Amino acid sequence: MDDEIRAHLEHQRWHQAFDLVVKHYQTKVFHLAFSILGNREQAEDASQEILLRIWRALPSYRGASALSTWIFSIARNASLTALKRGTSRPTVSLEESGVQTRAVARAAPARSLATLEALVAELPEKQRQVIALFYMEEKSYEEVARLLDMPLGTVKTHLFRARKELALRWQKESANAVRSL
Amino acid sequence: MPCEAFEELLNGYSDLPTAERANVDAHLATCPGCREFFETLTALDQSLAALYSFAEPRRIFEPALVRRPSPIPEILDFAGWAAVAAIIIMLGMVAATRFGYMLPLSAGW
Numbered sequence: 679m680d681d682e683i684r685a686h687l688e689h690q691r692w693h694q695a696f697d698l699v700v701k702h703y704q705t706k707v708f709h710l711a712f713s714i715l716g717n718r719e720q721a722e723d724a725s726q727e728i729l730l731r732i733w734r735a736l737p738s739y740r741g742a743s744a745l746s747t748w749i750f751s752i753a754r755n756a757s758l759t760a761l762k763r764g765t766s767r768p769t770v771s772l773e774e775s776g777v778q779t780r781a782v783a784r785a786a787p788a789r790s791l792a793t794l795e796a797l798v799a800e801l802p803e804k805q806r807q808v809i810a811l812f813y814m815e816e817k818s819y820e821e822v823a824r825l826l827d828m829p830l831g832t833v834k835t836h837l838f839r840a841r842k843e844l845a846l847r848w849q850k851e852s853a854n855a856v857r858s859l
Numbered sequence: 860m861p862c863e864a865f866e867e868l869l870n871g872y873s874d875l876p877t878a879e880r881a882n883v884d885a886h887l888a889t890c891p892g893c894r895e896f897f898e899t900l901t902a903l904d905q906s907l908a909a910l911y912s913f914a915e916p917r918r919i920f921e922p923a924l925v926r927r928p929s930p931i932p933e934i935l936d937f938a939g940w941a942a943v944a945a946i947i948i949m950l951g952m953v954a955a956t957r958f959g960y961m962l963p964l965s966a967g968w
């Protein structure tokens with residue numbers, strides 16, 4: 679796909695190149711924006727802005743780095759700028775995300791997911807990003823590393839620490855919930 | 860709480876080679892602390908997958924929104940606008956210089 683996009687760019691066929699960029703990278707750009715912003719609405723706004731930026735910057739792409747690296751770099755920078763512009767870091771609303779309708783039954787009740795969501799929000803920034811991307815990107819360490827421009831070992835370390843912390847805190851929360859009944 | 864020696868193995872259980880996994884399974888059969896931690900990890904894994912199950916953005920970007928003859932070259936965002944500003948300032952200075960000399964004369968000062 680990247681080769682096809684690059685061929686269009688070489689011949690200044692901007693529209694064709696951009697159509698393919700949108701088709702191929704839109705979801706990944708959204709995942710990356712969400713992992714940084716932690717809010718679906720903001721991530722969708724940021725994704726639109728990121729794609730516009732990419733459109734404007736297409737003529738300046740010289741092929742020095744892989745196309746995906748270039749796109750993810752724009753996406754990360756734009757998301758970080760949006761994060762600085764915004765105030766707090768709200769998390770995805772379960773109702774808004776449609777989670778309740780699809781997956782709750784197989785994993786945990788909504789209350790547990792809300793608790794988990796709050797626990798994730800308390801993790802250090804990098805761990806939050808890695809956790810969100812890992813599960814959005816179908817548990818691919820490599821893809822998380824590529825999107826966040828992070829060494830594979832660092833991704834695994836963040837993920838390990840985040841899962842351990844979440845598991846311990848979740849166990850504690852569950853014990854408290856049982857005691858309060 | 861899990862045993863320290865098994866904590867990392869339990870956390871990365873799905874990536875373990877078969878032989879190592881068998882060792883962990885044997886330990887799990889005899890250690891309630893590790894078993895509880897492992898069950899929490901398994902439930903956590905499923906719940907996190909549920910929490911982030913919205914893979915697609917609701918609003919799809921429409922490339923037609925940016926349909927123009929060509930993208931605006933990025934240079935216009937920076938040097939381009941700086942050049943435009945510089946030209947305006949220079950024209951202003953030239954005009955001010957000219958009028959600065961001419962105005963008093965034309966006003967009869």
